[in-house]
Amino acid sequence: MNCGLLNAEKEPVPLKSVEVELEVRDHVATVVSTLNYENKEDKPLEAVFVFPLPGDAAVCHFSAKIGQTEIVAEVKEKQKAREEYDDALSSGQQAFLLEESDQSPDIFSLSVGSLRPGESASIRLEYVTELAVQADEGLRFCLPAVLNPRYQPRGSEDVCIQVTSVPASLVPYSLSFSARVSSPRPVSKVESNCPLDALQYLNTEQTQATVKLAAGHKFDRDVELLIYYKDAHQPTAVVEAGQASAKPGSLMGDPVVMLSLYPEFPQAVMSSVASCGEFVFLLDRSGSMDGSRIKSARETLLLLLKSLPMGCYFNIYSFGSCHENIFPKSVEYSQKTMEEALKKKIEEMGADLGGTEILEPLKHIYSQPCIPSQPRQLFVFTDGEVGNTKEVINLVRKNSGSHRCFSFGIGEGASSALINGLAKEGGGHAQFITDTDRMQPKVMQSLRFALQPAVMDISVKWDLPKGVSVTALSPPITALFQGQRSLVYAQLTGQSSEAAEGCVTVKYSLAGHPSQNQLHFSLKPAEDTGRLPVHRLAARTLIGSLEIEERESRGEQEEGVKKKVVELSVQSGVSSAFTAFIAVNKGDGEVLQGPLVVRNVPTPISESCLPKQPPRDPLLQLVSLQKASGCWVLDPALAAALGKTTREVEKPKPASVNQEVWGTILALIWLHGFKMDAQEEWELLAMKAVSWLRAQNAPCVTECVEAGNALLGCNMQKDALGI
Numbered sequence: 001m002n003c004g005l006l007n008a009e010k011e012p013v014p015l016k017s018v019e020v021e022l023e024v025r026d027h028v029a030t031v032v033s034t035l036n037y038e039n040k041e042d043k044p045l046e047a048v049f050v051f052p053l054p055g056d057a058a059v060c061h062f063s064a065k066i067g068q069t070e071i072v073a074e075v076k077e078k079q080k081a082r083e084e085y086d087d088a089l090s091s092g093q094q095a096f097l098l099e100e101s102d103q104s105p106d107i108f109s110l111s112v113g114s115l116r117p118g119e120s121a122s123i124r125l126e127y128v129t130e131l132a133v134q135a136d137e138g139l140r141f142c143l144p145a146v147l148n149p150r151y152q153p154r155g156s157e158d159v160c161i162q163v164t165s166v167p168a169s170l171v172p173y174s175l176s177f178s179a180r181v182s183s184p185r186p187v188s189k190v191e192s193n194c195p196l197d198a199l200q201y202l203n204t205e206q207t208q209a210t211v212k213l214a215a216g217h218k219f220d221r222d223v224e225l226l227i228y229y230k231d232a233h234q235p236t237a238v239v240e241a242g243q244a245s246a247k248p249g250s251l252m253g254d255p256v257v258m259l260s261l262y263p264e265f266p267q268a269v270m271s272s273v274a275s276c277g278e279f280v281f282l283l284d285r286s287g288s289m290d291g292s293r294i295k296s297a298r299e300t301l302l303l304l305l306k307s308l309p310m311g312c313y314f315n316i317y318s319f320g321s322c323h324e325n326i327f328p329k330s331v332e333y334s335q336k337t338m339e340e341a342l343k344k345k346i347e348e349m350g351a352d353l354g355g356t357e358i359l360e361p362l363k364h365i366y367s368q369p370c371i372p373s374q375p376r377q378l379f380v381f382t383d384g385e386v387g388n389t390k391e392v393i394n395l396v397r398k399n400s401g402s403h404r405c406f407s408f409g410i411g412e413g414a415s416s417a418l419i420n421g422l423a424k425e426g427g428g429h430a431q432f433i434t435d436t437d438r439m440q441p442k443v444m445q446s447l448r449f450a451l452q453p454a455v456m457d458i459s460v461k462w463d464l465p466k467g468v469s470v471t472a473l474s475p476p477i478t479a480l481f482q483g484q485r486s487l488v489y490a491q492l493t494g495q496s497s498e499a500a501e502g503c504v505t506v507k508y509s510l511a512g513h514p515s516q517n518q519l520h521f522s523l524k525p526a527e528d529t530g531r532l533p534v535h536r537l538a539a540r541t542l543i544g545s546l547e548i549e550e551r552e553s554r555g556e557q558e559e560g561v562k563k564k565v566v567e568l569s570v571q572s573g574v575s576s577a578f579t580a581f582i583a584v585n586k587g588d589g590e591v592l593q594g595p596l597v598v599r600n601v602p603t604p605i606s607e608s609c610l611p612k613q614p615p616r617d618p619l620l621q622l623v624s625l626q627k628a629s630g631c632w633v634l635d636p637a638l639a640a641a642l643g644k645t646t647r648e649v650e651k652p653k654p655a656s657v658n659q660e661v662w663g664t665i666l667a668l669i670w671l672h673g674f675k676m677d678a679q680e681e682w683e684l685l686a687m688k689a690v691s692w693l694r695a696q697n698a699p700c701v702t703e704c705v706e707a708g709n710a711l712l713g714c715n716m717q718k719d720a721l722g723i
Helices: 078-090 292-307 335-348 359-367 389-398 416-425 439-451 533-552 555-572 618-624 636-641 646-650 659-674 676-696 701-712
Strands: 015-025 028-038 045-052 058-066 069-072 074-077 094-100 107-115 120-130 139-143 165-167 174-182 187-192 208-212 223-229 236-240 256-261 278-284 313-319 323-325 376-382 403-410 430-433 455-463 469-472 486-493 501-510 513-522 579-585 597-601 603-605
Touching (some): 015 139, 028 107, 028 533, 058 094, 074 555, 078 094, 120 533, 236 513, 236 533, 278 359, 292 376, 292 403, 292 439, 313 335, 313 359, 376 439, 403 439, 430 439, 555 579, 618 636, 618 659, 636 659
Parallel strands (some): 045 597, 165 603, 376 403
Antiparallel strands (some): 015 028, 028 120, 058 120, 187 223, 236 256, 455 501, 469 486
């Protein structure tokens, strides 16, 4: 008998194909996944599939179609849903269960109960998610396809998430993926880490477009789409009408507004980069970081250390099953401490510390006293394969008053719940770096954010027509960064005229200066798509806040919060940690007799054959020679990095200029002349070099620039170098 597709245990896999349709409206994505099952065996089956979803997704629809019968699932309290599923199966009925993992909100489990021999079923799953803004102003959508095993810390009482995995090349089902993008502004381009068919515009204004994944996706990576709009980041407000069938005054019955705010800080404040701070770098050295990941992390640490301002403090921690730190406590940044960190430690760092125990090093960092007038900035680099996500995020939140946390998810399958959660609760910024990305530009953008003055005393004030009141659904904004979006959801209760306008004002203090941004918006609801994406996202945001409150409360209060989450989840049709989707086929089909055979559907894990790194980049060679103060010394190593002999670089030096000034000017000319494509990587360390040069009051700078141009074959102006 031909059983079709097999899993790692050589058992047949009843999942045949996954079809994903993505609809992006501005910066909100609605995803419809259809999973097609077929039982080719001669006995009834139960198919269990554990798979990843974005950590902040609002899962809002789940249904099953068997033949001509469609059964739409309901959201119920999780234990009740599980009992209903088990009861249905034991009484011979068909049932379908979808639930979020207790440990991590980015892992879901789908159980398809009692597929009869020869029977097919089509499962439809819908979720809504917000798209994150990238360094280059693109909006990032990620369809997680890779689910790596999550490391369970020693002594953990949690039940481990059981995942059936196979290497990506052996995934036994196919994926098709298509996207439709629409926005008030033209779509300028769509890029991906996977091969795409050409972008097709649907109208002459180019505000609507479709794109498809080329056939034959190998499942060796998550599917990442970067969407670029013209004049991308304007503050906007979308008002969505409530559900006609829901009670007025309830979350689903009232209109909901989603505000996208892009704070613009005064240029005078932005140009003054902070020269203080305690920079703590925490690097994952577990076995899964092996190969190009750890090499890229080492090179990134080099760039970070060279870009730190004089007068700050720093330390570097690394972790696996145990943790290590370079210095017993953070030290002042100087040539001596920088060299000690680079020479003694960073160059030797390998992915050789075993598992992923991130909780203990974080506890150790937080136990260290803060340094007065040196705000603590924590940078966490990890591939995110941890099983105790919620515990880690709780710890960061408890310490959010004493630091900002910037997180970096490295490689395919990095947990979005962990990486986004660290940054969100730590008032910082999250970045995802796939195995084909260069890590350095993204990390340097986060360092620029860390050097921006912290925004304090943030408040949101609403000004609405008489008769309309507002209920905030988002937690208070705790962090604002130049050019980064903040989303605010609010429920609008009461009546106003069609032409009515509302106004929202965000006030904050920046480096001691009171500032504000204002947005006027129409209260007229946008056209109804029937899917209520804004309401679903608002409900997910509120559910997330309540889940946090539940984890921090005890006893009766805990039960009360849990009850609130279940009520809100059931009312909005959005899943939560305490609810699940359950569908039972109560039709008059024949009742199944006898036990079911369980078949686990495998998910791909990323294969360790990462792309081979090119030989050492000349940029990194030059950067590694810069001193902590910002200057370069004229020596044979600098000459080699510039592609010259010692004699060639020494000969044209004007006599009255010292070797450090000459070396620094040559390095700046080389960076501007040959590495403009990587400017975001070296911009901060070049600013430091320019500051050092200005402080020297060196003679003959114009003459040096002319001589340097002639030597290096460039044509740079003194002003262009910033000198």
